[in-house]
Amino acid sequence: MKIICVGRNYAAHAKELNNPAPKEPVIFLKPDTALLPKSMPFFYPSFSTDVHYEAELVVKIDRVGKNISQKFAHKYYSEFSVGIDFTARDLQDTYREKGLPWERAKAFDGSAPVGQFINKKELVDQSNLNFYLRINDLERQAGNTSNMLFSIDFIIQYVSQFFTLKIGDLIFTGTPEGVGSIKIGDTLEAFLESNKVLDLKIK
Numbered sequence: 757m758k759i760i761c762v763g764r765n766y767a768a769h770a771k772e773l774n775n776p777a778p779k780e781p782v783i784f785l786k787p788d789t790a791l792l793p794k795s796m797p798f799f800y801p802s803f804s805t806d807v808h809y810e811a812e813l814v815v816k817i818d819r820v821g822k823n824i825s826q827k828f829a830h831k832y833y834s835e836f837s838v839g840i841d842f843t844a845r846d847l848q849d850t851y852r853e854k855g856l857p858w859e860r861a862k863a864f865d866g867s868a869p870v871g872q873f874i875n876k877k878e879l880v881d882q883s884n885l886n887f888y889l890r891i892n893d894l895e896r897q898a899g900n901t902s903n904m905l906f907s908i909d910f911i912i913q914y915v916s917q918f919f920t921l922k923i924g925d926l927i928f929t930g931t932p933e934g935v936g937s938i939k940i941g942d943t944l945e946a947f948l949e950s951n952k953v954l955d956l957k958i959k
């Protein structure tokens with residue numbers, strides 16, 4: 757499986773990192789080794805001193821497809837969760853300045869913890885879904901899918917032009933504003949509507 761990530765999909769987050777709102781989606785990939793096995797802590801990597809959390813709605817693909825039209829995109833997924841797109845911001849800033857690829861900053865082992873999935877039938881309206889991140893019991897991010905620059909179905913149409921989507925692939929749909937640093941000892945909890953889907957310790 758592969759993990760497809762959308763960057764800068766919320767205008768307020770693009771702004772907080774001094775990026776313009778994009779005209780088409782910014783896409784990058786993480787390998788399957790970026791998935792953090794359930795119930796494992798996240799071990800702070802030795803190569804960074806500024807790892808950031810980015811809480812994101814995650815869509816699980818459950819049907820194979822290529823060149824999917826936006827109209828039929830909803831047939832390719834039935835479950836949502838929240839994941840964390842961990843980012844070594846110090847490395848990313850260096851690579852960005854030099855115009856180099858981001859993978860070492862974004863795709864390292866364990867950089868993609870994903871919570872429990874919830875069937876979309878249990879959620880009222882996917883274009884108006886709330887998700888939250890709490891760190892040590894304080895709310896640090898609150899997102900709503902209505903603020904996405906590119907909708908889930910548009911993203912599926914867009915990425916499936918380039919990459920065949922396969923069963924089990926995950927799409928991280930971008931983070932809202934409020935990203936920041938984690939530190940060893942933190943506890944991260946992610947919620948999708950009122951459901952706690954992720955509980956993660958930083959070690």
Ligand code: ZN
Nearest residue numbers: 810841930931
């Ligand atoms: Zn992200």
